Amino acid sequence: LKKYNVILSGGVGSRLWPMSRKSKPKQYLPIFNGQTLFQLTAERNKTICDQFIVVGNRENYQLSRRDLQANDIMDFVEIIEACPRNTAAAIAFAAFAVQPQDLLFITPSDHLIQSGEAYSSCVLRAFELAESGYIVTFGLKPTRPETGFGYIESKGEQVLSLREKPDAQMAKSFLNEGNFLWNSGMFCFKAGVFLEELKKFEPKVYESAKKVFIQKQNDFLDEKLSMEIPNISVDYAVMERTDKIKVVPAFFEWSDLGSFESVYDYLLSQNHPVDSAGNMVIGTAIHTEFLGVKETIFVYTDDAILVLKKENAQQVKNIYEKLQGQKAKLT
Amino acid sequence: LKKYNVILSGGVGSRLWPMSRKSKPKQYLPIFNGQTLFQLTAERNKTICDQFIVVGNRENYQLSRRDLQANDIMDFVEIIEACPRNTAAAIAFAAFAVQPQDLLFITPSDHLIQSGEAYSSCVLRAFELAESGYIVTFGLKPTRPETGFGYIESKGEQVLSLREKPDAQMAKSFLNEGNFLWNSGMFCFKAGVFLEELKKFEPKVYESAKKVFIQKQNDFLDEKLSMEIPNISVDYAVMERTDKIKVVPAFFEWSDLGSFESVYDYLLSQNHPVDSAGNMVIGTAIHTEFLGVKETIFVYTDDAILVLKKENAQQVKNIYEKLQGQKAKLT
Numbered sequence: 189l190k191k192y193n194v195i196l197s198g199g200v201g202s203r204l205w206p207m208s209r210k211s212k213p214k215q216y217l218p219i220f221n222g223q224t225l226f227q228l229t230a231e232r233n234k235t236i237c238d239q240f241i242v243v244g245n246r247e248n249y250q251l252s253r254r255d256l257q258a259n260d261i262m263d264f265v266e267i268i269e270a271c272p273r274n275t276a277a278a279i280a281f282a283a284f285a286v287q288p289q290d291l292l293f294i295t296p297s298d299h300l301i302q303s304g305e306a307y308s309s310c311v312l313r314a315f316e317l318a319e320s321g322y323i324v325t326f327g328l329k330p331t332r333p334e335t336g337f338g339y340i341e342s343k344g345e346q347v348l349s350l351r352e353k354p355d356a357q358m359a360k361s362f363l364n365e366g367n368f369l370w371n372s373g374m375f376c377f378k379a380g381v382f383l384e385e386l387k388k389f390e391p392k393v394y395e396s397a398k399k400v401f402i403q404k405q406n407d408f409l410d411e412k413l414s415m416e417i418p419n420i421s422v423d424y425a426v427m428e429r430t431d432k433i434k435v436v437p438a439f440f441e442w443s444d445l446g447s448f449e450s451v452y453d454y455l456l457s458q459n460h461p462v463d464s465a466g467n468m469v470i471g472t473a474i475h476t477e478f479l480g481v482k483e484t485i486f487v488y489t490d491d492a493i494l495v496l497k498k499e500n501a502q503q504v505k506n507i508y509e510k511l512q513g514q515k516a517k518l519t
Numbered sequence: 520l521k522k523y524n525v526i527l528s529g530g531v532g533s534r535l536w537p538m539s540r541k542s543k544p545k546q547y548l549p550i551f552n553g554q555t556l557f558q559l560t561a562e563r564n565k566t567i568c569d570q571f572i573v574v575g576n577r578e579n580y581q582l583s584r585r586d587l588q589a590n591d592i593m594d595f596v597e598i599i600e601a602c603p604r605n606t607a608a609a610i611a612f613a614a615f616a617v618q619p620q621d622l623l624f625i626t627p628s629d630h631l632i633q634s635g636e637a638y639s640s641c642v643l644r645a646f647e648l649a650e651s652g653y654i655v656t657f658g659l660k661p662t663r664p665e666t667g668f669g670y671i672e673s674k675g676e677q678v679l680s681l682r683e684k685p686d687a688q689m690a691k692s693f694l695n696e697g698n699f700l701w702n703s704g705m706f707c708f709k710a711g712v713f714l715e716e717l718k719k720f721e722p723k724v725y726e727s728a729k730k731v732f733i734q735k736q737n738d739f740l741d742e743k744l745s746m747e748i749p750n751i752s753v754d755y756a757v758m759e760r761t762d763k764i765k766v767v768p769a770f771f772e773w774s775d776l777g778s779f780e781s782v783y784d785y786l787l788s789q790n791h792p793v794d795s796a797g798n799m800v801i802g803t804a805i806h807t808e809f810l811g812v813k814e815t816i817f818v819y820t821d822d823a824i825l826v827l828k829k830e831n832a833q834q835v836k837n838i839y840e841k842l843q844g845q846k847a848k849l850t
Contacts, residue, residue: 472824476823477824477838478825479825479827479834479835479838480830480831488824492805493808493819495808495815496811497810497811499811
């Protein structure tokens with residue numbers, strides 16, 4: 189019985205454009221004392237897990253390798269996707285790569301988490317539950333009525349319901365209830381248990397992902413076959429439907445750094461400078477003055493600049509999508 | 520009797536920081552098809568006047584020389600101030616440098632003016648009036664209730680009153696009246712007539728400026744002596760008090776490019792790009808996106824950046840003044 193940390197690293201972090209790019213997704217930016225979020229993820233988990241499985245893609249597997257090797261992690265399994273097929277398939281590939289009784293601890297590669305006792309004890313508890321055959325989610329104590337996350341209605345480790353991203357009013361009521369936790373995108377289960385549930389609820393995903401996995405060439409998946417896999421999230425495919433679900437309430441420091449709003453909050457906590465109107469510069473040491481604007485973030489890179497009112501941080505994705513059509517080399 | 524164009528070039532254009540600097544004032548930026556405002560001023564006047572007098576300072580006289588020589592203007596008088604003593608003294612120096620009956624056409628070096636028939640005929644009319652012993656101002660038809668300029672209450676060429684910079688309500692009423700013109704900062708008179716009036720109204724300015732002028736070393740004025748000259752504008756010293764004043768109503772295209780608001784309007788008229796929310800980039804070709812902000816101007820230079828809400832353009836001066844104390848090398 190082995191414990192694997194499955195690092196999902198397919199994302200681009202398009203809401204962090206222009207800091208994050210296809211060729212340089214946010215999890216590979218060495219901006220945390222010289223370390224990347226990917227490296228921090230591996231560092232955090234290497235004493236808790238026996239081995240790593242990286243589910244990446246053709247564009248970034250070299251970056252993952254570089255990061256792991258820079259941290260002296262030489263023993264890892266790679267699964268290199270040809271095209272993004274969402275999290276249900278990505279996790280299925282990892283499950284096919286190991287023995288049914290092996291434990292998988294699934295983590296995004298681009299979240300910022302305070303490692304330490306609070307973290308380790310949560311993960312160890314998740315492994316215990318997983319060994320008993322449960323599918324475990326991690327529920328974070330919400331600190332604001334966030335509309336960008338799914339929620340877990342909980343009672344201790346019991347999951348009463350999973351909720352998709354709420355609207356603002358719903359998010360507020362979730363916050364008030366007290367037993368609604370953020371769905372962190374981290375999971376833990378036996379490979380075989382996950383695959384059974386996936387087969388039961390989404391047999392097409394199961395079968396097509398299996399076919400792709402079996403026919404992989406070295407670590408590379410076939411693009412044409414991959415396109416036949418339904419594009420479905422693991423939440424929808426399994427988490428919202430299985431009765432084997434449990435939640436480990438998690439109290440460690442956590443940020444998904446998913447938008448410039450959370451990056452702003454994080455940088456503030458690190459004493460990154462802001463002016464008296466709450467304006468912030470990211471990406472350049474050039475002296476910058478703001479006049480007549482508030483809580484505006486100026487993001488500088490060599491070939492693209494963003495002037496962003498913080499409250500519009502979620503819409504950066506739209507700029508990214510527009511540019512994919514018009515100026516793809518800037519994405 | 521000679522006609523001189525006196526080009527006043529002592530200003531820094533601090534409201535255009537960071538585009539304009541002490542070492543690179545706005546009149547020396549080659550941003551008008553490769554020409555500077557200083558060059559355009561000289562070009563515009565070289566067929567109308569016999570010779571140039573440049574009143575500059577220690578920091579910029581080399582820039583003036585370079586600009587004039589680049590335009591094949593080799594014959595000019597230089598007066599190099601040691602410290603800024605305002606326009607009354609600057610013009611007095613020029614008047615001391617010529618014969619009393621010579622005509623002086625005083626112009627800023629940093630305004631953008633459409634040369635051509637409308638312009639030439641105004642200036643020629645001013646010379647006629649100046650030859651008859653008048654002190655001539657140029658009155659521009661106001662296009663908006665601007666609070667940054669002085670106004671001339673006029674009746675034909677007759678000046679009823681000169682008004683200092685009005686508040687917003689006053690400016691609106693001036694605009695409605697129809698006979699209030701903007702005081703352009705251009706003047707025309709006989710050197711001797713000006714000096715007589717200056718001696719009458721501000722004898723201290725007259726005497727101290729004369730002393731400084733007589734004791735100049737080559738073209739350089741002495742700093743210690745200069746500090747004794749009262750710091751007074753020509754409007755206050757002479758224009759508002761003399762009964763020899765006339766106004767030539769001027770209908771040529773004119774902008775003082777005095778703030779980023781007028782620079783913005785000018786650039787728009789030149790089809791400089793703005794996005795759908797009216798945001799504009801100045802100074803870089805790096806692809807720039809704005810999100811959640813409107814009519815915001817992003818000004819880029821190699822060592823300083825400004826993110827400016829257009830309506831706050833007048834306050835850029837405050838940033839400049841703050842930086843003079845804190846980070847003088849950025850001014």
